[in-house]
Amino acid sequence: MRRFLSKWAVVGLTVAMLAACGDQKTNQGTETEGGEASSDGGTPKYAMVFKNTGNPYGEKMMDGFQEAIEEVGGEVILRAPDQPTAEGQIQIIEQLITQQVDAIAIAANDQDALEPVLKKAMDQGIKILSVDSAVNANSRLVHVNQADPERIGRSQIEAVSEMINGEGQIAVLSATSQATNQNLWIEWMKKELEEPGYENIELVKVAYGDDLRDKSVSETEALLKSYPDLKAIVAPTTVGIAAAGKVITDKGLNGKVIVTGLGLPSEMASYIESGVSPAMFLWNPIDVGYGAGIASYALVQEEITGKVGESFEAGRLGEKEVVEDGDGTQIMLGDPFRFDAENIDEWKDVY
Amino acid sequence: MEQRVVNQNEYVQRTLTNKQEFSLKKFFLQWEWLLILVFLLVLAINTHLSPYFLNGAGLRDATMIFLDKAFIVFPMVMIMILRDIDISVGSTVALSSVVMATLYNNLGVPMEAAIIICLLVGALCGLINGLLIIKFKELSAVIVTLGTMILYRGLAYVILEDQASGNFPEWFSFFGWGHVAGIPFILLVFVLFAIGFTLLLHKTTFGRQIFAMGNNPTASRFSGVQVDKIKIIVFVLAGLMAAITAIFLASRMGSTRPNIATNYELDVIAMVALGGISTAGGKGRMLGAIIAIFIIGYLQYGLGLINIASQTMLVIIGILLIVSVVIPKLNLKGIFSRFVKKRNTN
Numbered sequence: 001m002r003r004f005l006s007k008w009a010v011v012g013l014t015v016a017m018l019a020a021c022g023d024q025k026t027n028q029g030t031e032t033e034g035g036e037a038s039s040d041g042g043t044p045k046y047a048m049v050f051k052n053t054g055n056p057y058g059e060k061m062m063d064g065f066q067e068a069i070e071e072v073g074g075e076v077i078l079r080a081p082d083q084p085t086a087e088g089q090i091q092i093i094e095q096l097i098t099q100q101v102d103a104i105a106i107a108a109n110d111q112d113a114l115e116p117v118l119k120k121a122m123d124q125g126i127k128i129l130s131v132d133s134a135v136n137a138n139s140r141l142v143h144v145n146q147a148d149p150e151r152i153g154r155s156q157i158e159a160v161s162e163m164i165n166g167e168g169q170i171a172v173l174s175a176t177s178q179a180t181n182q183n184l185w186i187e188w189m190k191k192e193l194e195e196p197g198y199e200n201i202e203l204v205k206v207a208y209g210d211d212l213r214d215k216s217v218s219e220t221e222a223l224l225k226s227y228p229d230l231k232a233i234v235a236p237t238t239v240g241i242a243a244a245g246k247v248i249t250d251k252g253l254n255g256k257v258i259v260t261g262l263g264l265p266s267e268m269a270s271y272i273e274s275g276v277s278p279a280m281f282l283w284n285p286i287d288v289g290y291g292a293g294i295a296s297y298a299l300v301q302e303e304i305t306g307k308v309g310e311s312f313e314a315g316r317l318g319e320k321e322v323v324e325d326g327d328g329t330q331i332m333l334g335d336p337f338r339f340d341a342e343n344i345d346e347w348k349d350v351y
Numbered sequence: 352m353e354q355r356v357v358n359q360n361e362y363v364q365r366t367l368t369n370k371q372e373f374s375l376k377k378f379f380l381q382w383e384w385l386l387i388l389v390f391l392l393v394l395a396i397n398t399h400l401s402p403y404f405l406n407g408a409g410l411r412d413a414t415m416i417f418l419d420k421a422f423i424v425f426p427m428v429m430i431m432i433l434r435d436i437d438i439s440v441g442s443t444v445a446l447s448s449v450v451m452a453t454l455y456n457n458l459g460v461p462m463e464a465a466i467i468i469c470l471l472v473g474a475l476c477g478l479i480n481g482l483l484i485i486k487f488k489e490l491s492a493v494i495v496t497l498g499t500m501i502l503y504r505g506l507a508y509v510i511l512e513d514q515a516s517g518n519f520p521e522w523f524s525f526f527g528w529g530h531v532a533g534i535p536f537i538l539l540v541f542v543l544f545a546i547g548f549t550l551l552l553h554k555t556t557f558g559r560q561i562f563a564m565g566n567n568p569t570a571s572r573f574s575g576v577q578v579d580k581i582k583i584i585v586f587v588l589a590g591l592m593a594a595i596t597a598i599f600l601a602s603r604m605g606s607t608r609p610n611i612a613t614n615y616e617l618d619v620i621a622m623v624a625l626g627g628i629s630t631a632g633g634k635g636r637m638l639g640a641i642i643a644i645f646i647i648g649y650l651q652y653g654l655g656l657i658n659i660a661s662q663t664m665l666v667i668i669g670i671l672l673i674v675s676v677v678i679p680k681l682n683l684k685g686i687f688s689r690f691v692k693k694r695n696t697n
Contacts, residue, residue: 053661082661083613086604091416095655098409099401112517113604116528 045101046296047077048289049092051109051133052084057351058107061132061289065105068293071315077101086113093117096126103127103296105144108135115139127299129306131292132285137328141299141306144292145325146283148332149181152236153188155281155336156261157198160232163258163278167200168231171223173240173261175211185236204230209240216243224257235261241280245271265339269348272341284337285351291317291333382627386642393646397653404653415528415535417648419599420612422541423619424626425548426589428640431623432552432565433585434632435492439480440593440619442503444612447472448597449507452516452607462520470594476503477590481583500616507609517606527603537599544592549637557581565633621668622647625675647671 048065050058062078069076077096081088086109094117096104104121108114108130118128118139128135131144160170172189174182186206193203204227209216216239223230224247233248235241241263248257249271259277271277291314298304298312304322306329311321314331322329339347397404404410423440430437451469454460460468476499483495529536552558563571564578572578596615601607626643628635647668654664 077658079655079658080661082665085610085613086608087419087600087611088661090603091651092655094409094412094416095652098403098406098413099656099658100403110515110604110606110608112515113606113608115605116524116603 044074044103044300045077045099046074046293046300047079047096047101047104048131048292049089049096049104049106050078050080051107052088053080053082055080055084056349057285060285060350061107061292064286064289064291065293066289067286068290068297068315072294072297074102074297084109086110089114090117093121097121097124100124101126102300103129105129105131105292105296106135107132109133111136127296129292129295129299132288134328134330137326140328142295142304142322143325143328143330144288144295145330145332146288147336148334149184150188151335152262152281153185154192155338156185156234156236157189157192159279159281159338160234160258160260161198161201163260164201164231166197169202169204169227169229170232170234171204171227171230172206173216173219173223173233173235173237173244174206174208175237175240177208182236189234189236209235209237209243211237211239213239213243216240217247220244220247224251224253230257232258232260235259235263238262238264238267238282241277242267242271245276248276249274262336263339264351265344265347266349266351268339269344272339272344275341279338279340281336281338283333287317287333287337290315291320291331295320295331383636383639383642386625386627386639386646390642390646390649393650393653397649397656401653401656403656410649410652411535413652414648415537416603417644417651418535418537418541419596419603420615420618421622421644421648422544422592422595422599423589423615424622424640424644425544425637426585426592427619427623428548428626428628428635428637429552429561429585430492430589431620431628431630432561432632432635433582434565434568434630435484435582436620436630437477437480437496437586437589438493438616438620439476439496439500439503440589441612441615441617442500442507443473443476443590443593444597444600444615445507445607445609446476446503447594448601448607448611449511449516449609451597452519452601453510456516456518462523466598469597470591473590473592473594473597474587475590476593477587478583480590481586484586485579485582504609511607511609515606515608517604519601519605523602524605525602526599527601540595544595545637545641549641552637557584561585562633567633618647621672625672 046069048062050062052058058080066076066078079092079096081092089106089109090113093104093106093114097120104126106114106118106128111134114135115138118135122128122141128140129142129144130140132146134140134143164170172186174186190203192198193201205223207219207223209219220233220243223233233244235244241259241261244259245268248254248259254274254276259271260280262282263277263280264282268277268280272280294312294314294317295304299306303312304310306322308322308324308329311319314320317334320331320333322331427437427440447469450472451465454465454468455462480496480499483499484490484492487495525536527537531539552561560571560576560581563574563576564581568578596612600611604611622643623640624630625646626635626640628640650668650671651664654667
């Protein structure tokens, strides 16, 4: 009797549990439908798949995506696997295909592993774009890139010039000497330095810290020794900028040598507050998500198809153009975001 | 005097009938019936919640996706009947697939040979687990396989660092995506293994010995069961099936990387526990675990179709597991009668 009772209790509880899920679904449904016409297939469905759950950077990006879709009208589906793996994303994409979504924007955990499932989705007419972390050119129509390399390079020189009042020696602390991203940005930095207004700034050296913390620290120390009059270090890499910030702080050079570049707000907050790094840059994840949302809409409306030379109106980000990127195409999102003493508090816990 | 004789007769009768009688009540009280009921419920509720659930192609493809880890469930049932556990299987998947990809891509080994070596690596991982467990009996299987879980995953990272390795030949994608007469290839392989392992566990001497060991290891040792040998075979099977998972997974993704199959061991153990295999050993049936695979698989798929967040999904599956494991242990009749007594005294 005891076993009999207990087994039926299991059934009862399971039913109750699944019924509870049902309630949750109806809540969600009303929330996402918004003020749109109908949910009988008339409303387009836009999905974003991020790398994993519980990632503050990803949450911000999904917020931006949702904002964009609410602006253009449509149902938003935000998904992420609980582990940052490609197999988790494959499972989610299969479910999205079955739901017949109109577009999927994905921040990929693996560049190539999603190719079969994304191709399958594209065969069924779903518009695929990658965002932040690209998939290979065969498995997407277009990639939404965080920021334009030209603006990343130029903004850092503009900022450093302002910090040292347009005069003095500066050095660059990069990642590895083969890093394509960093090399491209440094090219743009050099071009910006050729512009009028920077005559009194001298770029003395490009050092390579290989994105290793200890090597970046020793390269910074070497720069300080070789160039005693150095005014600023520009590190267009999150590892480099944090290492440089630490060395300057430890050596008590705060105020003599300033640090700027690309860094994570969470890692750089203390240096920004102490003034070692008055300002630094990174892209704003909300804008990245927003751009991806508008691009999804443009693809679904067939305003763009992902070919070089097309352009579309990306809401508050202004007009955006589809440009070449290796074998595929991409959309660049304007200026990198500037973090300084005024806004670092609201960002340091975000990512 | 007379009474005692009667009692004796009763006793004899009872032992005889217990052995032979087919009890209808007992038959329907089996855990598997309950699982089938839960399975039907999951189907019914999913159909109710999502208009997309009852879609042949969708269901077929979802089955393809969740079956990859199901291969490890078969040997895990045996391991848990033996009162052991193996939490290194996810890492074994990663290591064997990484070795396969590296051999093919960097060392020019033909793909066919690389697949065979992948199976051997999986079996070797299982063998190491088995040997450590029988040699160091004072260590529990959790600790031993925790060690090898970290070790195998670490080795995979040493070989491939944080890179992916792919570019497999075209035909290799058949494992993960191929169909035979409209049925996914992986499903056919799964059915074959399901039949094979069910027969192995329930219809062979080997299987009976596993149950004997799970019920009483000491007694089975003294009855001449080669307990060490059986343990090693079972752990090698777990490694081997992990390697099979590795092949299907690598084929599905067209590449592999050291972090694949993260947490697969937990999913597998959850399926086995839901399948009614007692962690105390000696009890359980292959059929239960097989139904549990489909319950969890379709539950996840259905929740995915209504876009429930991954965290919520984990919570729901966690609750299902806890409920199914804990409730049968509760003394419901005791609680019930106490409740009734209380009401009567009031």
